[in-house]
Amino acid sequence: MTRFRCVPMDTASAARFRATRRDDRGGPAHSRIVDGPGFPCRHCLRLGTPGEEMLLVSWDLPRPLGPYWTPSPVFVHARDCARAEVADRLPETVTANAIVSLRHYDAEGMCLYDLGVVVPGAEAEAALRPRLADPRVAFVNIHTARPGCWLAGVERIEG
Ligand SMILES: [Zn+2]
Structure with missing residues (x-):
């Protein structure tokens, strides 16, 4: 069977968003308090739980580069969280x-x-x-x- 691993957001990017509260497009990180489903953290790959603060930012995806490269809107926990394994x-x-x-x-x-x-x-x-x-x-x-x-x-x- 083919084995695979999930690749979350790198910790340096998550730390940068938390420290600067700016996103990769130069805009402000938007603060959101979890009030229901739909707040997936891209660093710990867990869903935000009610009452937690999340940051909504535009992230320059590390890959693919080239013509298929895109930035993406993403949530990341505002607090430190462990990168998923x-x-x-x-x-x-x-x-x-x-x-x-x-x-x-x-x-x-x-x-x-x-x-x-x-x-x-x-x-x-x-x-x-x-x-x-x-x-x-x-x-x-x-x-x-x-x-x-x-x-x-x-x-x-x-x-
Ligand atoms: Zn997280």
């Missing part, structure tokens, strides 16, 4: 989402259109596993399907 399963930030988009890229960051799929978050792992076994795939980005916000990266564990 999740392997061989998808985090609740993905599985709890009603509908997600799996975007597959090769080692040059080119999008593999034939593998792209939109599925309920609870079904994303079943869709992901056979696609990750495709040797062309270097990594996958999972986005919310409707607004298109990045949720997490995924890459194979080789060997």
Whole structure:
């Protein structure tokens, strides 16, 4: 079976947003207090719990570079949180989402259109596993399907 790990936001980016309260587009970080579902932290890959403060920022995604590069709106906990270490399963930030988009890229960051799929978050792992076994795939980005916000990266564990 193909093994995989989830790739959260890097800790330096999360720390930068907390310290500066500015986003990667030069705008202010927007403070939001969790009052229901829909606040997925991209650093710990956990859902914000009621009463927690989250920062909503525009983040320059580290990959893919090249023509498919995009920034993304993302939430991150305003407090320090531990960077997620999740392997061989998808985090609740993905599985709890009603509908997600799996975007597959090769080692040059080119999008593999034939593998792209939109599925309920609870079904994303079943869709992901056979696609990750495709040797062309270097990594996958999972986005919310409707607004298109990045949720997490995924890459194979080789060997
Ligand atoms: Zn967090």
